[in-house]
Amino acid sequence: MAEDKVSNGFAPRRVPSYDEVLNCIRCGLCLSVCPTYRQTGTETNAPRGRIALIRAAAEGKLELSPNFVDHMYRCLNCMACASVCPSGVQAHDIIVDARVEIDNKLPQPAVKNMIFEGLLPSPGKMEAAVWPIRLYQRTGLRWLAERTGLLKLLPYHLGETAKMPPTLPVSPLRGKLPEVTPAEGERKYRVGFFLGCAQSLLFAESSAGTVRVLARNGAEVVTPKDLVCCGMPAMAYGDLDTAMKLARQNIDLFEKAGVDAIITDCATCGEFGKHYKELLKHDPAYAEKAAAYSDRVKDISQFLADIPMDGRLAELKLKVTYHDPCHLVRGQGVAAEPRRLLKMIPGVEFVEMKEANWCCGGAGTYMLTHYETSMGILDRKMANAAATNAEVIVSGCPVCQMQLGYGVKRAKLPMKVTHPIALLDQAYRKLSGKG
Ligand code: SF4
Numbered sequence: 001m002a003e004d005k006v007s008n009g010f011a012p013r014r015v016p017s018y019d020e021v022l023n024c025i026r027c028g029l030c031l032s033v034c035p036t037y038r039q040t041g042t043e044t045n046a047p048r049g050r051i052a053l054i055r056a057a058a059e060g061k062l063e064l065s066p067n068f069v070d071h072m073y074r075c076l077n078c079m080a081c082a083s084v085c086p087s088g089v090q091a092h093d094i095i096v097d098a099r100v101e102i103d104n105k106l107p108q109p110a111v112k113n114m115i116f117e118g119l120l121p122s123p124g125k126m127e128a129a130v131w132p133i134r135l136y137q138r139t140g141l142r143w144l145a146e147r148t149g150l151l152k153l154l155p156y157h158l159g160e161t162a163k164m165p166p167t168l169p170v171s172p173l174r175g176k177l178p179e180v181t182p183a184e185g186e187r188k189y190r191v192g193f194f195l196g197c198a199q200s201l202l203f204a205e206s207s208a209g210t211v212r213v214l215a216r217n218g219a220e221v222v223t224p225k226d227l228v229c230c231g232m233p234a235m236a237y238g239d240l241d242t243a244m245k246l247a248r249q250n251i252d253l254f255e256k257a258g259v260d261a262i263i264t265d266c267a268t269c270g271e272f273g274k275h276y277k278e279l280l281k282h283d284p285a286y287a288e289k290a291a292a293y294s295d296r297v298k299d300i301s302q303f304l305a306d307i308p309m310d311g312r313l314a315e316l317k318l319k320v321t322y323h324d325p326c327h328l329v330r331g332q333g334v335a336a337e338p339r340r341l342l343k344m345i346p347g348v349e350f351v352e353m354k355e356a357n358w359c360c361g362g363a364g365t366y367m368l369t370h371y372e373t374s375m376g377i378l379d380r381k382m383a384n385a386a387a388t389n390a391e392v393i394v395s396g397c398p399v400c401q402m403q404l405g406y407g408v409k410r411a412k413l414p415m416k417v418t419h420p421i422a423l424l425d426q427a428y429r430k431l432s433g434k435g
């Protein structure tokens with residue numbers, strides 16, 4: 001994959017800008033880095049082809065037909081195309097703009113409104129919604145379904161996708177974390193922690209570790225209980241209004257908290273938070289507050305890179321490789337920081353994988369909605385991971401972790417998947433005799 005230029009990121013507008021579409025000179029440079037093009041070999045699954053479709057629709061030559069909609073939703077929003085485009089075309093943004101247009105002009109499935117307008121603004125309802133998965137995993141039903149072959153009877157790829165979620169924690173982290181976690185020793189910083197929905201619901205222990213690492217390094221950590229989804233899932237499905245509503249709620253919460261920085265250990269929440277200022281720039285009541293919010297958002301690895309860290313860490317004898325989440329490497333330009341943290345841990349042998357910044361095919365719900373393409377992309381990633389002979393694959397995004405975890409199971413690899421800060425936390429705890 002070519003050297004990345006950092007993308008300008010997510011800049012949603014209501015209508016795709018025709019001028020930006022015209023900037024595409026059809027050179028085809030983006031084709032070689034587009035995972036969906038590399039997987040399918042078809043022009044309509046390439047950035048250039050998608051832009052041509054959007055141009056034809058904007059010129060009134062093409063209907064917003066089911067076929068058009070399908071091509072817009074086959075994009076992973078991985079931003080790889082923008083990182084190599086000589087004309088600066090942000091194809092991923094233009095494609096999301098097209099989804100907003102689809103959301104505005106075409107009737108949407110009831111389930112979409114139920115999830116985005118009903119569940120996302122309510123963490124309590126989201127937590128209730130995952131209870132059936134927890135029961136399925138913890139009552140022996142999963143064991144039974146997997147052992148008896150029942151899953152194979154399910155239509156489409158439902159049987160396979162049922163194997164994807166990791167075992168859910170007994171309870172989400174949101175209810176367990178105190179609103180304020182004191183710093184260990186002298187308080188040097190007061191930071192907000194943006195606990196993402198997926199981290200709280202799926203990877204609770206990992207985010208508990210993030211708070212411990214922050215406290216260990218002198219931060220008092222404020223985790224607002226009423227935090228809602230960052231809004232990226234709604235935005236990715238073209239529901240701009242819900243995305244803006246969620247952003248406003250989060251901005252208000254952290255404004256009250258009076259923190260120096262807003263830290264997250266979820267690449268997606270971080271990227272979208274950094275773009276609240278674009279999202280709300282035309283809202284007179286929120287434009288300024290959104291800019292102040294975005295300027296304070298930092299990925300945990302960025303925050304730790306900027307402070308004098310406690311370097312007393314126990315040895316972890318592990319061979320580790322790293323997968324760059326798209327929303328971190330291209331969305332935020334963060335690549336060196338997590339690697340530096342991993343190399344700080346005594347005993348860790350870091351080995352770079354080939355195409356570390358190539359999308360893993362997770363992309364939100366992509367592995368559910370486009371199973372076969374997603375698995376083709378995942379197979380490429382797992383082949384690169386396996387070639388390192390690492391024992392652990394590390395990545396700072398819950399969706400990537402889930403996808404890579406499934407990739408490990410699918411390829412029967414002797415590897416674990418975790419978050420970089422979870423390893424750092426392990427090394428701190430081991431030194432304190434707790435890990
Ligand atoms: S690299 Fe940019 S200009 Fe070239 S075809 Fe792709 S989007 Fe168009």
Ligand code: SF4
Pocket residue numbers: 033034035036037045046047050074075076077078079080081082091092
């Ligand atoms: S964002 Fe990724 S999947 Fe979408 S067109 Fe660009 S390179 Fe292809």
